Amino acid sequence: MRVTVIGAGYVGLVTSGCFADVGNDVVCIDTDPKKIERLTHGKIPLREPGLDAIVARNSTAGRLKFSTSYQEAVAHASVIFIAVGTPSSEDGSADLSGVLSCAHALGEKIVRDTLVVIKSTVPVGTNDQVLAALQKELHQRDTNVQVRTASNPEFLKEGAAVDDFMRPDRIIVGVNDAAAADILRALYLPFNRNRDRLFIMDVRSAEFTKYAANAMLALRISFMNEMADMADRLGVDIEEVRHGIGADPRIGPHFLYAGMGFGGSCFPKDLRALVRLADSIGEPALLLRSSLQVNERQRGILFEKIKAFFGGNVQGKTIALWGLAFKANTDDMREAPSIMLVDLLTRFGARVRAYDPAAINNARQIFKTTQGITFTASAREACEDADVLAVVTEWLEFRSPDFEWLAATLTHKALFDGRNLYNPAFVRASGLQYFGVGRGQSN
Numbered sequence: 004m005r006v007t008v009i010g011a012g013y014v015g016l017v018t019s020g021c022f023a024d025v026g027n028d029v030v031c032i033d034t035d036p037k038k039i040e041r042l043t044h045g046k047i048p049l050r051e052p053g054l055d056a057i058v059a060r061n062s063t064a065g066r067l068k069f070s071t072s073y074q075e076a077v078a079h080a081s082v083i084f085i086a087v088g089t090p091s092s093e094d095g096s097a098d099l100s101g102v103l104s105c106a107h108a109l110g111e112k113i114v115r116d117t118l119v120v121i122k123s124t125v126p127v128g129t130n131d132q133v134l135a136a137l138q139k140e141l142h143q144r145d146t147n148v149q150v151r152t153a154s155n156p157e158f159l160k161e162g163a164a165v166d167d168f169m170r171p172d173r174i175i176v177g178v179n180d181a182a183a184a185d186i187l188r189a190l191y192l193p194f195n196r197n198r199d200r201l202f203i204m205d206v207r208s209a210e211f212t213k214y215a216a217n218a219m220l221a222l223r224i225s226f227m228n229e230m231a232d233m234a235d236r237l238g239v240d241i242e243e244v245r246h247g248i249g250a251d252p253r254i255g256p257h258f259l260y261a262g263m264g265f266g267g268s269c270f271p272k273d274l275r276a277l278v279r280l281a282d283s284i285g286e287p288a289l290l291l292r293s294s295l296q297v298n299e300r301q302r303g304i305l306f307e308k309i310k311a312f313f314g315g316n317v318q319g320k321t322i323a324l325w326g327l328a329f330k331a332n333t334d335d336m337r338e339a340p341s342i343m344l345v346d347l348l349t350r351f352g353a354r355v356r357a358y359d360p361a362a363i364n365n366a367r368q369i370f371k372t373t374q375g376i377t378f379t380a381s382a383r384e385a386c387e388d389a390d391v392l393a394v395v396t397e398w399l400e401f402r403s404p405d406f407e408w409l410a411a412t413l414t415h416k417a418l419f420d421g422r423n424l425y426n427p428a429f430v431r432a433s434g435l436q437y438f439g440v441g442r443g444q445s446n
């Protein structure tokens with residue numbers, strides 16, 4: 004099938020690469036000329052395991068092309084995916100300007116009957132807005148071309164995006180008509196061969212399913228973080244509790260890790276957007292609001308622990324920081340918990356020596372006006388001349404450090420484990436003090 008994808012970010016690029024990889028002929032367009040220039044020269048503008056190989060082999064095979072031209076986008080295919088960003092507006096609602104500007108640009112140029120599929124995460128009713136924008140442009144052009152829209156929200160996780168796309172646990176398709184369902188069923192067949200993972204529903208339910216899924220996952224994390232904060236005061240180990248409750252199949256073992264709060268480009272923004280959507284229809288959204296509050300508090304948790312360790316004052320202290328990305332296996336810094344930690348530490352006079360295997364370039368942009376942070380080329384280098392170590396992202400290379408070397412290197416011999424990666428007894432046996440999240444210690 005010939006497919007066009009608008010947006011060459013995490014979702015658009017993965018979608019383009021994976022569709023091409025199963026034999027489709029894909030054009031991916033983006034308004035960022037630098038991004039397209041790099042992609043045309045085989046350079047991937049983001050870090051996502053497996054994506055570079057997919058882009059390389061499909062570009063070489065001629066099945067994947069990149070462009071900045073809407074003209075090319077509409078000329079190429081009659082199935083066009085919109086996968087541009089929907090960031091938070093100032094009031095927290097989803098900023099749909101990118102999606103709507105795609106709709107207008109497409110409507111100005113579409114030359115044949117076309118199905119426009121919205122993959123971006125958008126509030127209920129957006130498909131209707133996109134259809135209206137398309138029709139307005141077509142009407143002005145006085146053409147007989149017909150457009151339809153469909154909703155196909157994406158559920159991939161960064162760091163595992165290619166795998167999630169290739170082996171999805173569900174494909175949600177929201178349609179107004181059977182013909183659109185047939186097209187999307189055919190397009191997704193290669194990803195849906197063994198079990199029926201395709202759920203076809205009405206458009207508004209599909210739009211809402213995406214938000215409900217992210218909200219449920221975010222609530223689960225906030226719940227565990229709240230339990231962890233109680234566990235610290237009660238002398239309870241949240242890791243034991245995680246195993247204990249996760250064994251109940253009604254709860255399940257996944258996504259129960261307490262930590263520094265959820266970050267990334269989606270949970271925080273999607274929760275805020277859902278709260279605004281609730282406001283607009285007069286619903287209180289009590290749980291969603293609480294989850295955001297718990298999350299805000301949790302982002303400061305490691306700072307509070309470090310501050311308490313130093314008797315309430317971090318002035319002049321040097322903190323080694325392992326991990327800046329919002330989670331492992333990505334270079335994405337959007338709403339990363341490290342941002343608040345670095346801000347607080349440096350604001351109160353501490354120095355930070357930070358290392359991350361992938362996110363340092365992005366972090367440099369974020370912290371370009373921050374005084375007191377330096378970036379190091381290795382995890383070990385971050386610890387040199389540092390008083391204590393804070394582990395913020397769960398990268399594999401941080402999982403089994405040389406604790407004895409750390410004890411000999413860190414002046415104040417303390418490890419703050421924001422991801423509960425370590426066995427406290429084992430760490431303590433090497434001469435370090437250990438502070439996790441919900442490991443039974445309120446220092």
Ligand SMILES: NC(=O)C1=CN([C@@H]2O[C@H](COP(=O)(O)OP(=O)(O)OC[C@H]3O[C@@H](n4cnc5c(N)ncnc54)[C@H](O)[C@@H]3O)[C@@H](O)[C@H]2O)C=CC1
Nearest residue numbers: 010011012013014033034035087088089101123124157161
């Ligand atoms: N990042 C993720 O893990 C997931 C994101 N989503 C949703 O997918 C959507 C896209 O997210 P990301 O890929 O992370 O965003 P992103 O910010 O990485 O990429 C968006 C791309 O769209 C381009 N763009 C913006 N406006 C444009 C326009 N009018 N025409 C053409 N290109 C335009 C930008 O230049 C950028 O390259 C969002 O709605 C997000 O909530 C859904 C599931 C997972």
Ligand SMILES: O=C(O)[C@H]1O[C@H](OP(=O)(O)OP(=O)(O)OC[C@H]2O[C@@H](n3ccc(=O)[nH]c3=O)[C@H](O)[C@@H]2O)[C@H](O)[C@@H](O)[C@@H]1O
Nearest residue numbers: 157158159160161224258259260262265266267269329330
């Ligand atoms: O809509 C989206 O963009 C995507 O949002 C999340 O994916 P992502 O943000 O890439 O990453 P997650 O692995 O879900 O982690 C989100 C945040 O929660 C934190 N987290 C996750 C799991 C956990 O048990 N505890 C926890 O604190 C992570 O550290 C991270 O900061 C969802 O998992 C995807 O299904 C969804 O498609």
